[in-house]
Amino acid sequence: MRVLNFGSLNIDYVYQVDHFVQPGETMSSLSLQVNCGGKGLNQSVALSRAGVETWHAGCIGPEGIFLKDRLQAAGVDVTFVRQVEGSTGHAIIQVDPTGQNSILLHGGANGQVTESFVDEVLKGFSPGDVVLLQNEISCVGYIMDRAAELGMSIALNAAPANEKLAGLSLEKLDWLLVNEVEGAFLAGTEDPEGIARVLTERYPRTMLVLTLGVQGSLAAKGDRRVRMPARTVKAVDTTAAGDTFTGYFLRGVLEGRSLEEALGLAAAASALAVTRVGAADAIPAYDEAMAFYRG
Numbered sequence: 001m002r003v004l005n006f007g008s009l010n011i012d013y014v015y016q017v018d019h020f021v022q023p024g025e026t027m028s029s030l031s032l033q034v035n036c037g038g039k040g041l042n043q044s045v046a047l048s049r050a051g052v053e054t055w056h057a058g059c060i061g062p063e064g065i066f067l068k069d070r071l072q073a074a075g076v077d078v079t080f081v082r083q084v085e086g087s088t089g090h091a092i093i094q095v096d097p098t099g100q101n102s103i104l105l106h107g108g109a110n111g112q113v114t115e116s117f118v119d120e121v122l123k124g125f126s127p128g129d130v131v132l133l134q135n136e137i138s139c140v141g142y143i144m145d146r147a148a149e150l151g152m153s154i155a156l157n158a159a160p161a162n163e164k165l166a167g168l169s170l171e172k173l174d175w176l177l178v179n180e181v182e183g184a185f186l187a188g189t190e191d192p193e194g195i196a197r198v199l200t201e202r203y204p205r206t207m208l209v210l211t212l213g214v215q216g217s218l219a220a221k222g223d224r225r226v227r228m229p230a231r232t233v234k235a236v237d238t239t240a241a242g243d244t245f246t247g248y249f250l251r252g253v254l255e256g257r258s259l260e261e262a263l264g265l266a267a268a269a270s271a272l273a274v275t276r277v278g279a280a281d282a283i284p285a286y287d288e289a290m291a292f293y294r295g
Helices: 038-051 064-072 108-112 116-123 139-149 164-165 180-187 192-202 240-255 259-274 287-294
Strands: 001-007 008-016 030-036 053-060 077-083 087-097 101-106 130-134 153-157 175-179 207-212 217-221 224-228
Touching: 001 116, 008 064, 030 038, 030 064, 038 053, 038 064, 038 130, 038 240, 053 064, 053 108, 053 116, 064 077, 077 116, 087 108, 116 139, 116 240, 130 139, 130 240, 139 153, 164 175, 175 180, 175 240, 180 192, 180 207, 192 207, 192 217, 207 240, 217 259, 224 259, 240 259, 259 287
Parallel strands: 001 053, 001 130, 008 087, 053 077, 130 153, 153 175, 175 207
Antiparallel strands: 008 030, 087 101, 207 217, 217 224
């Protein structure tokens, strides 16, 4: 089974600073790191490292070629990563000495996904294939509608949580993956059980997967509830935790594992990821994640 991730591709410019720059202030940074980013890229790397045949579709500007190379090096098929005019999506991230950050996002080429491009990409996929989406590119609703018409299974990581989600046909989803903030945005309550109740009643055919940080995760569909505790590790960088969880959870369910096993594998993989610095580079390989899960 193939997974097509129609997702974002970002360049992260990470500046270490003494303090966040103030209005009217000009200051020098202490250092600069340029990293691969975007939830789409991270989730494609996670899927591929989990052993899933993964295709990535998305748009970059000319300065984003190294993002395509990074995906390819991780084993992702990049046939449908297109270079367009304009800048690659990027984030300007200030990090102060306490570890707090301030982030300015620019969608760039991620906003240049068109309906004609979507149609071109989906011609290569069939009923039974899976499309994975996040809320960081244009045409998300159109992709969902066309994929449903083609008989593809659909997973959405509803991040970031904003007004764009309101117009999406979430009832067409097979899997809806959210954290506490995104779940509260959609359900109108911050209580995990309340989130599960509201969203499973609203979208009865959809499996809800709610990640709860140190409280673990909760999968819900109809009256069924499956909880999984988080793994206890010393966290260094939580950037890729949710994206790693998404990739490994999908690996679990797509190979026919039980919900308990899929959640457990995802929890183990994401726990390993947070013990390492970085996003895509922190995502573990399948054998490593499986050994940690079993151990």
